[in-house]
Amino acid sequence: MQRVSEFAKAKGISRGRAYRLARSGVLPVRELNDGSIILEDAAMAWQPRHARPLSPRMAWLLLGMLDGEIPAGVRDAERSRLKGHVKGVREAENPAHVLAQKVSARAQLHVFFAHPEDAAEMRDDERIALSGVGAPGSGMMAGDVVEGYVAPSVIEKVKRDFLLHEQADGNVRLRVAEVREPGKAAIAADLADWGRAREMREANRIIHELLQEKC
Structure with missing residues (x-):
């Protein structure tokens, strides 16, 4: 029982x-x-059904809506679905986990290893829009971790400049997408992607704050 x-x-x-x-x-x-x-x-x-992730466009619209942005050029049916996704996040026992699943297709994630000195330089590189661990408002110190978004047009140059090589447990997590400045919802989703207790706790804190602002 x-x-x-x-x-x-x-x-x-x-x-x-x-x-x-x-x-x-x-x-x-x-x-x-x-x-x-x-x-x-x-x-x-009984097992819950895992819904297919949203398309990249809808994923970013959902993240924007959670950040309080009013999406322009969105059809009524799409707006209704987005509100339903917000409701699903709000009602979840673990909102950050649910959000991360919904927006998992927002960008392609690449994980690399970089020397700590190179990591420090990377955080000052204007080509990298910092997010996740170490981002403002994340509640987490970066240490030797670099996490952020890089435009498709510069990802290869960034890899060459910092001699990055892919490593599953690396300290550099770059998502390839045209993102100038990640919002709070994207930072929360990026933290949740780690799947670790501390990152998940901070991700849920951010989402709860965003949902309270929408009340």
């Missing part, structure tokens, strides 16, 4: 969604004498 709140946390969904699943009969439940419900052990076999 398991409480609905515990089930929601384990599955990464909101408690509201878990209760709706239980009350609709999707999850097997047992009703207690006081009217509350608990989930049968068989409920743990």
Whole structure:
């Protein structure tokens, strides 16, 4: 047996969604004498469907909407879908994780290794729009980590200039996209991509702040 709140946390969904699943009969439940419900052990076999990531365009529109920007030239149907995605982020048990999944196609990520001295120089390079760890408002010190966005037209030059070579656990994380200055939502998504507790905590802090501003 398991409480609905515990089930929601384990599955990464909101408690509201878990209760709706239980009350609709999707999850097997047992009703207690006081009217509350608990989930049968068989409920743990249920798995949430992972939606396909948004297109790069829609991903950036969603990030912009979370930052409080009013998207121009967006069709009514697209605006409605974007509001639905914002609602999904708001209701999630782990908003940063959900957002990162939705906008995972926003840019192609490349991970490299750079010497700490080179990393320090890279953070001052105007071709790199800093984001994620070490970005203003991220709540995290950069150390020898460099994370940011680089335009497709200069990524190869940046690699040559700093002698970068790809390494899965490297300290340089560059996303290839035309981004002049990442907003708070993009910084949160980039932090969440690390999948580590501290980065996820700061990503959720940023998103909660953004959602409070939208109230």
